[in-house]
Amino acid sequence: MRMIAMVVSWLSLAALTAPSVMYLAGAERMDLDTVKRIMLWASVVWFVTAPMYMWNGKKEGAG
Amino acid sequence: MDQQAQVQQGGAVEGSQHEGAAGGEFERQPVPQSRLLGFKSFIGMYAGEHCAGTELMIGPLFVAAGVSAYDLVMGLIVGNALAVLSWVFLCAPIATRARLTLYYQLEKICGKYLVKLYDVANGVMFCFLAGAMITVSATALGVWFKFPMPGLTDLYPNSVGWVVAVLAVGALISVVAAYGYETVSKFANIAAPWMVLVFLVFGFVGLRQFITSTGAEIHSAGDLWTLAKTSIWKGGDPLPGQVKFTFWHVTFFAWFCNMAMHVGMSDLSVFRFAKKSWYGVASASGMYVGHFMAWISASILYAYQLHLNAADTDVLPGPLAFRAAGLAGLICVIIAGWTTANPTIYRAGLAFQAIIPKASRFKVTLLTGLVATIAAMFPMLAMKLLGFVALYGMLLMPMGAVVVVDFWLMRKLGLRSNFAELSGRPFNWAAGLAWFLTLGFCGAVMILYGFDKMFFVSLPGWFVAAVVYILASMVYQKAVRPAGLAA
Numbered sequence: 001m002r003m004i005a006m007v008v009s010w011l012s013l014a015a016l017t018a019p020s021v022m023y024l025a026g027a028e029r030m031d032l033d034t035v036k037r038i039m040l041w042a043s044v045v046w047f048v049t050a051p052m053y054m055w056n057g058k059k060e061g062a063g
Numbered sequence: 064m065d066q067q068a069q070v071q072q073g074g075a076v077e078g079s080q081h082e083g084a085a086g087g088e089f090e091r092q093p094v095p096q097s098r099l100l101g102f103k104s105f106i107g108m109y110a111g112e113h114c115a116g117t118e119l120m121i122g123p124l125f126v127a128a129g130v131s132a133y134d135l136v137m138g139l140i141v142g143n144a145l146a147v148l149s150w151v152f153l154c155a156p157i158a159t160r161a162r163l164t165l166y167y168q169l170e171k172i173c174g175k176y177l178v179k180l181y182d183v184a185n186g187v188m189f190c191f192l193a194g195a196m197i198t199v200s201a202t203a204l205g206v207w208f209k210f211p212m213p214g215l216t217d218l219y220p221n222s223v224g225w226v227v228a229v230l231a232v233g234a235l236i237s238v239v240a241a242y243g244y245e246t247v248s249k250f251a252n253i254a255a256p257w258m259v260l261v262f263l264v265f266g267f268v269g270l271r272q273f274i275t276s277t278g279a280e281i282h283s284a285g286d287l288w289t290l291a292k293t294s295i296w297k298g299g300d301p302l303p304g305q306v307k308f309t310f311w312h313v314t315f316f317a318w319f320c321n322m323a324m325h326v327g328m329s330d331l332s333v334f335r336f337a338k339k340s341w342y343g344v345a346s347a348s349g350m351y352v353g354h355f356m357a358w359i360s361a362s363i364l365y366a367y368q369l370h371l372n373a374a375d376t377d378v379l380p381g382p383l384a385f386r387a388a389g390l391a392g393l394i395c396v397i398i399a400g401w402t403t404a405n406p407t408i409y410r411a412g413l414a415f416q417a418i419i420p421k422a423s424r425f426k427v428t429l430l431t432g433l434v435a436t437i438a439a440m441f442p443m444l445a446m447k448l449l450g451f452v453a454l455y456g457m458l459l460m461p462m463g464a465v466v467v468v469d470f471w472l473m474r475k476l477g478l479r480s481n482f483a484e485l486s487g488r489p490f491n492w493a494a495g496l497a498w499f500l501t502l503g504f505c506g507a508v509m510i511l512y513g514f515d516k517m518f519f520v521s522l523p524g525w526f527v528a529a530v531v532y533i534l535a536s537m538v539y540q541k542a543v544r545p546a547g548l549a550a
Contacts, residue, residue, distance in 0.1 A: 016391075017260050020267040032268065036389030039264065043391045046257050054253045 005052035012045035089335075093162035099338045105345030108333070111255030113321075113353030114262055116199035116400035117192075119380035120448045121320075122361025126369065127215060127378060128308035128449070131298030132291040138310045139358065142317025143350035147343070149318070149325035150334075153463070155343030157470050158334030165331040169462060172469045173494040174483035179418055180495075181462060186414030188323075188455045190431060193407040194438030197233045198445040200400030202381035203393050204228040213442030215376045216304045220440045229439045236401060237432020240408040241425045251402035259352055261388060261395040266360030268387040272367050295366045302376050306450070306515045315518045316449060317354055322456025322521060327463040378446060408432045453517045460521050461501040464528035465494045478536050479545070486545045493539040497532035 019038045022030040089098070125135060161168060170178045205212040210224020220226050239247055274281055279290045301307045308316075324330045325346070334343060364383045368375055380400075384392030412428030419427070438444055444451065473480040483491045504527045505520045 013256060013260055016257065017264060017267075020264040024267040024271045026271070026274075032272075033389075035264075035268065036391065039261075039388055039391040043257065043261075043394065047253070050253045050257075055249055 002053045005049045009046055009049035009053075012042045012049065016042040016046065089162075090164055091167055094335045098336065100336045101338065102342050102345060105333075105337060105342050106348045109346050109349030110259065110352045111252065111349075113349030114255065114259045114357050114399070115353065115403040116196045116380070116396065117403070117448060117452075118262070118353055118357040119199055119361045119384065119396060119399065120195065120378060120445055121452075122358040122363075123365030123378045123380075123383070124305070124446075124449050125308060125313065125358065126296065126362045126366045127302040127305045127376065128312070129299050129301035129305070130296055130308040130313060132288070132296040134298070134308065134310040134313055135296050135359070135362070136291075138313025139317050139355050142314040143347070143354050145314070145318040146321055146325060146350055146354075147347045150330065150346040151341065151343035153467060154325045154328055154330050155334045155337060155340040157328070157466065158331040159337055159340040159342075161331070161470065162335040163331065164335065165328050165466070168328075168331060168466060171481040171484040172465060173462075173491045174489040176490040177483075177495050177498075181459075182414040182417045184458055185323075186411045186431070188458060189407050189411035189414065190435045191438050191444060191451060192455065193236075193404045193411060193432075193435040194441075195445045195448055195451070196400045196404035196407060197229060197236060197436060197439035198400075198442065199380050200232045200236075200397050200404065201225070201228040201439065202379045203384070203396040203400075204232065204381070205379065206381045206385045206393055212377065212379050212382075213446070215302060215378055215446055217446065218441065218443040220442070226440055229436060232400075233432060233436025233439055236404050237408055237429055237436065240405050240412065240432055241428040243409070247402060247405040251406075254398050254402060258395055258399055259357075261391060262357040262360050264360075265384065265387050265392065266356065266363055269360065269363030269367050272387075273363070273370065276367075276370065294370065295363060304446070306518075308449075312515075312518050315522070316453065317350075319456045319518070319521050320354070320452045322463075323459040325463075326521075326525060327456065327459040328466045329459070331466070404435070408435055411435070450514070450517060453521075457505055457517065457521045457524065458502065460525055461498040461528035462494070464501075464525045465497050465532050468529045468532050472533065473536065476533060476537075478533075478540055482536065482540060482545075486543055488543060491539070493532055493535035496535045497528045500531050501528040 016039055019030055019035040023032065023035050089095070130138075163171075166178060166181075169181060173181070202212060205225070205228065208224060208228065210228065211222040212225055213221050220229075273279070273290060273294055277290065277294050279286065279294070281287055281290065306312070319326075330346075334340070337343075361380075361383070364387050365378060368383065368386075380396050381393060384396045386392075388395070408431055409428060412424060412431040415431055416422055416424050416427045469480045469482075473482075479485055482493070483489070501524050505517075505524045508520045508523075509516050
């Protein structure tokens with residue numbers, strides 16, 4: 001489960017950025033509204049899946 | 064600047080009250096070998112903590128300051144490199160040798176009372192910093208509720224809606240902070256990678272919008288640079304009420320915006336956990352993600368706003384982010400402001416509580432949050448954030464010079480280091496004088512040569528503090544001889 005959550009969350013981050021890269025590159029079918037819509041869904045997926053393995057994960061901070 | 068607040072887990076939180084997210088560990092003893100951390104821990108921490116709500120103000124304010132493309136890009140490259148070098152050569156070497164928090168080290172050098180004074184200064188600055196972060200979050204509410212929001216030149220609250228929004232955000236953040244910030248800290252760690260990428264998206268979207276609206280043909284890096292010079296960061300006069308930023312302003316701002324942490328030695332508390340002093344280079348992840356990419360991205364959004372309507376000079380992160388990334392952008396603004404304001408208020412509360420140890424931490428934090436919230440209602444704080452950040456570093460910098468001199472030079476000069484501990488004095492006047500006279504020197508320079516010198520004066524100020532501390536110690540250590548060493 002943890003592994004699945006990890007993979008899905010990382011894919012969601014890819015989905016968060018990829019549309020804007022396509023938009024920047026001038027891809028015809030990628031308008032700004034589509035970018036925003038995909039970003040929102042990708043964000044939802046990130047905040048659902050990432051806590052599954054990050055919430056109780058080892059603290060990264062220096063201390 | 065910034066969100067040092069968020070994850071300086073070993074920093075002022077613990078330092079101020081000698082407890083905190085470092086788990087309240089090793090506050091008054093060196094960190095043992097078994098608890099040292101690897102290089103990767105520091106990269107993650109710095110990358111996350113320097114991508115904060117305030118970056119969304121700072122980027123646009125560069126554009127408002129009339130910065131040119133060359134000055135911005137080169138200034139940020141050089142300034143951030145200098146900041147990293149400050150961590151590597153000033154802060155980390157002492158941290159990995161002494162392995163103490165800044166506050167314990169200061170207590171040994173300066174004495175309990177002077178450290179309390181340092182706590183007050185730190186707490187007040189944290190309060191205002193948290194205020195700026197609350198301001199950033201409140202601008203997101205304006206997108207939903209459509210109340211009039213402050214403009215670039217506004218000094219006072221300009222609408223009831225604005226006051227209510229700030230009050231709501233500030234109250235929420237303060238209550239959560241008063242209950243402790245562990246949960247928010249965990250949430251901040253989860254949000255960090257997402258937030259960094261949303262900042263990156265801001266830049267991509269803004270760039271595309273510029274390309275489309277100018278009709279520019281981009282086939283090479285040269286074309287992109289031409290667009291940057293002619294349309295995005297055109298230079299020229301600053302907007303009303305802003306200081307003109309040149310290469311030197313950008314360089315010194317990027318270098319000194321975290322001055323309290325590197326030159327000022329706050330991050331002793333962080334790097335005391337590092338196995339090697341060269342781990343200081345990990346700070347580059349924060350500098351070049353948050354203080355390069357994020358600032359540039361945010362500045363592109365604001366430049367595009369000005370490109371569409373030169374009269375629309377309002378620096379409002381909420382609407383800027385919403386236009387570029389929709390709801391995800393808006394959520395980013397709220398989270399960026401919230402996750403950074405929260406621990407900042409908590410830490411400010413701890414700093415104040417150190418002055419009155421018997422006071423309830425809950426009440427002190429709530430009161431601190433109230434002060435930060437009131438400060439946030441006044442847009443002058445956020446709109447003059449560049450100056451405030453410079454002032455913040457300047458205020459705490461002299462104590463960093465004291466620590467460096469005390470650690471490396473005192474014994475070589477025939478003087479005693481950690482003199483407060485040695486003499487049992489609660490207030491080392493040599494360190495106190497170094498702090499006060501340096502601030503006097505910086506103030507005099509600004510009065511004589513203009514307040515825009517606040518971005519530069521900390522550099523000579525550091526040397527003034529070092530020299531004053533040495534000279535004052537020569538006199539003070541003769542006059543106040545430790546009991547065990549009395550002639």
